Amino acid sequence: MKVLERLNDMELGQRMLKWVREKAARAADRLGRPAVLMEVCGTHTTAISRSGLRGLLKGLVELRSGPGCPVCVTAAGDIETMIGLSRLPGVTVATFGDMLRVPGRDSSLERERAAGARIKIVYSPADAVELARDNPGTEVVFLGVGFETTAPLVALSMKQARDTGLKNFTVYSVHKIMPPALRSLLDRGDINVDGLILPGHVCAVTGSKAFKFIGENYGIPAAVTGFTLVDIIDSVNALLDKILLKDSETSNNYRWVVKQEGNVEARRVLEECFYTGAAAWRGLGIIADSGLLIREELSAYDARIKFGLEVSVSAEPAGCRCGELLRGSILPTDCGLFGRKCTPALPVGPCMVSSEGACAAYYRYERREVAK
Amino acid sequence: MTCEVNNSRVLLAHGDGGLLAREMVQEVFLKYFNNPLLGQLSDAAVFQFEGGKVATTIDAFVVDPVFFPGGDIGKLAVCGTVNDLAVSGARPFYMNASFIIEEGLLLVDLEKIAASMAKACAEAGVTIVAGDTKVVPRGHADKIFITTSGVGVVPDGVDLGYHRPEPGDLVIINGSMGNHGLTVLCAREALGLEGALASDCAPLNHTIFYLLSGCPGVKLMRDLTRGGLASAAKEIAESCGMDIYIKEASVPVDREVRGAAEMLGLDPLYLANEGKFLAVVDARESGRALELLRETRYGSGAVIIGEVRAGRGNVYLQTALGGTKILDLLAGAPLPRIC
Structure with a gap:
């Protein structure tokens, strides 16, 4: 608990954030646009939304959600x-x-x-x-x-x-x-990701080595990341360093939990x-x-x-853009249903349901106005 | 109505005190029962009677498990009604209680519950003056459900309500958030996180009247039960047509609650309390209000957590990291039967 408290230390977070913003400005300058980092894990999505981190980095780093919410x-x-x-x-x-x-x-x-x-x-x-x-x-x-x-x-x-x-x-x-899903996502090539925030708990099982291919095959840096705010900011910082240094190695920023093996x-x-x-x-x-x-x-x-179950292919709900969202192609707010026809009380798609879903996190924590 | 009434059924989420619950109340009950008193949807109805102001309220209790660390369904049933009256500015006097009992309940448990109610009544200074019992076959209820109603008198000069808050007023709560909701959840599911967790269930009338007696700048109070601090703040903001700003770092959450909530993916600001209330206080009297509260048994953890600003009924949380986010009504959390 003591360590966790330290890692949830907001003063430390704020100080780190200051460096991160400076670094992010340099990276944005270099890329000609804000760096795009994808958080692959739903727990990260929620933590990032809840703390307001996404908004605090707006215009400097774009934090996008990936296919990491199991529901x-x-x-x-x-x-x-x-x-x-x-x-x-x-x-x-x-x-x-x-x-x-x-x-x-x-x-x-x-x-x-x-x-x-x-x-x-x-x-x-x-x-x-x-x-x-x-x-x-x-x-x-x-x-x-x-x-x-x-x-x-x-x-x-x-x-x-x-x-x-x-x-x-x-x-x-x-x-x-997770690894085959990330491979598939990166193979599609329909999004430009400059770095991946890797799911710490998944890596604790697979080992950080299971994600080495991201740097090796795709030239994209990735960081194994823990779940406190300090962990997340630390990984954003590490990824920005890698972008600036053109280093694409997968690093383990959650070493006290995740082992190489x-x-x-x-x-x-x-x-x-x-x-x-x-x-x-x-x-x-x-x-x-x-x-x-x-x-x-x-x-x-x-x-x-x-029970002799036959699993059929079923269409997505009409108008629901959860699929694109899970590929990182859009943000929740880009979906026409978000906050109007689709809310946590009456969800249309799964991303509005799960506590780890990006739409639920945006709805709960990142709306500026409540849609009337 | 956004959900089609004709072919929809009541979901457990209709009972969580959030958006669906509000929709059900408005689209079904207010449709038939509406009147100026009920329509306010506040904790108790306050009305003129024989030259004075009287308040009345009613509440049903279905908590599972019936006994939990820090309390039981009986204590809860007394405190819930006492607190609804007290935050409405009324001194509670009389209560009625009705019991729906499942066949097979142990008589010793029933007696334990009754004794616990008596103890809470004694502390609050209220008397149960009418009651009713029904026994239903096994499986038709879960052990015991209790409904309590109460009446109280609003002292002269006490005027609380949504008409009073103004921009600049401060928001005070009397202690840490989330203890009851999390304790009950952990006890029910035997999650092994119980440890030092205990419900904050307590009668708040003495604390509240100590505050009111020395601090006329108290403009509005709400108890922070189902839906937690966030839902209550949202209802106040909407009803007053003003915004409320809450500083996350100022909201006390016990370490055990924070840890367990984190693990379960729950937000303490939405978790139920049964011994906590929120007061909107004139800024000039906020220091006095804190002093008074801190002298009381249930107000020792009182803190200022935010302020009222001109606006359009939104609640904003300033996160510890420096961001701002909107707090809205609870929507579909799987936490039924905590009270």
């Missing part, structure tokens, strides 16, 4: 499948709260719950296992949404279910991994329970080897197999 990148077809699951007789859907309000074609898990579906919010997959154990007459399906950070816990929950002989617990895995044990568990396959991402389409699919040995815990 947001869940494909529309997967959302329909989840809603369908909640309608199956005898099924209780266990999910993180953020998924509840994501709109599907004509419903959401929240609406299904109000109509009688059994949907339970849990805070960890272990809670879902417990739910299954306590309710042997019901099929508990856990919605496995998340990146390298959440997936190991879900893997452990399946192992736990197997080891205790639990027969009424399955996982609908739409887990995804990452968390070997967590990766071993992932490897044991999942294999990588193609996955559909909202906004990025189908990306090879970016999804974590449940291995055959654990197929008894795979909801796709147990």
Whole structure:
């Protein structure tokens, strides 16, 4: 807690910000426009919005959100499948709260719950296992949404279910991994990014080495970043240095948590329970080897197999630009629905729902006026 | 109405005190019940009666779990109603209580709740004078739901309301934010973060009357329950047609609350309190107000957190880093049944 307090130290943040602005002005001068840095993680998006950092750097550095909010990148077809699951007789859907309000074609898990579906919010997959154990007459399906950070816990929950002989617990895995998504994003080449603020917690599992390719293959600097404001400002500072020095190496600015090798044990568990396959991402389409699919040995815990689920392709809600937003092509405020037809109370797209979604963060923290 | 009434259902989010709740109240209840007193949608209705001013209010309590660190549903039911009256400038006298009890509730628990209500009544100096009980089959309620209503008398010379704040007035709160909401959430989900967390649930009438008796510059008060400081400030700003500026660095948040809220992705400014209120005070009397509050048991953490400015009903938070952001009503947070 002491370290965290230090790293949330606002005076320190303000002092650092002063240098960063000077450096950013030089970088903008060099580039002929403000440097564009993409924060890949939804937690960073929220922290940046909440602190007002984006606004404080306006005109000097443009901080854009990327595909790092797990709820947001869940494909529309997967959302329909989840809603369908909640309608199956005898099924209780266990999910993180953020998924509840994501709109599907004509419903959401929240609406299904109000109509009688059994949907339970849990805070960890272990809670879902417990739910299954306590309710042997019901099929508990856990919605496995998340990146390298959440997936190991879900893997452990399946192992736990197997080891205790639990027969009424399955996982609908739409887990995804980050490096292939960034590769796909950079391959598309439809945005100019001058630097990447990398997700610290994902890197804690993958190791910083998993993101070396960004500098090596694309010539873009990247910094592994922690989650306090001082961490974030520190990484912005480091990235500006690299831009000025034309250095494109991936640096680890979250060294007290992230190791070059990452968390070997967590990766071993992932490897044991999942294999990588193609996955559909909202906004990025189908990306090879970016999804974590449940291995055959654990197929008894795979909801796709147990319930014979067919995942369809579903269209995005009309007018919703979450896809472009997740690619970094637009800002939330560029979307015509933002703050008008799409608000946290009545969201149209997932980025307005999740607490990590860029639209929700902009709506809560970065509006200058409340739309009447 | 933005949500189509005919084929929509009530969602849990309609109960969070935020945008959807307000929409439901306006589009359903006010549509049929509207009158000048109810239409103010304040904590209590204040009206002239037999030459004096009387206030009345009612509140239902469905908190889960029924017992939590720092309180229980009984204490909450008394404090909630007492505080709604007190922030309206009324001295609470009498209360009514109604109990919806689920079949199977342990009688010792019921007695514990009743004893806790009696203790809170004694502290607040109110008496429960009428009551009702209903028992429903198992599964038709969750353990126990309590509704309390109360009446109080507004002393002569006390005039609080949305008509009073002016630009330049200061905004004071009586202590740290978010303790109740976070404590209940952590207790319910057994998140293992409980540690030193405790609800701030307390009757505020003595604190408030000590303040009012020595500080006529108090213009308006609100208790900071569901929706937290942010939602209350927004409602005040809108109702007064002025802006409120809050300095984030001035808003006290206990270290345990900050840590746990951070971990859960919650904003303490939106978390419920049950022993906290906000006062809009004439700037010239703000020093006096702080002095008075700090002499009281529940006001020792009183601080100035912001000011009223001319504007159009917005609430601005000046972040610790120096940015400014808008605070709006709570919209769809998954935090039902905290009171």
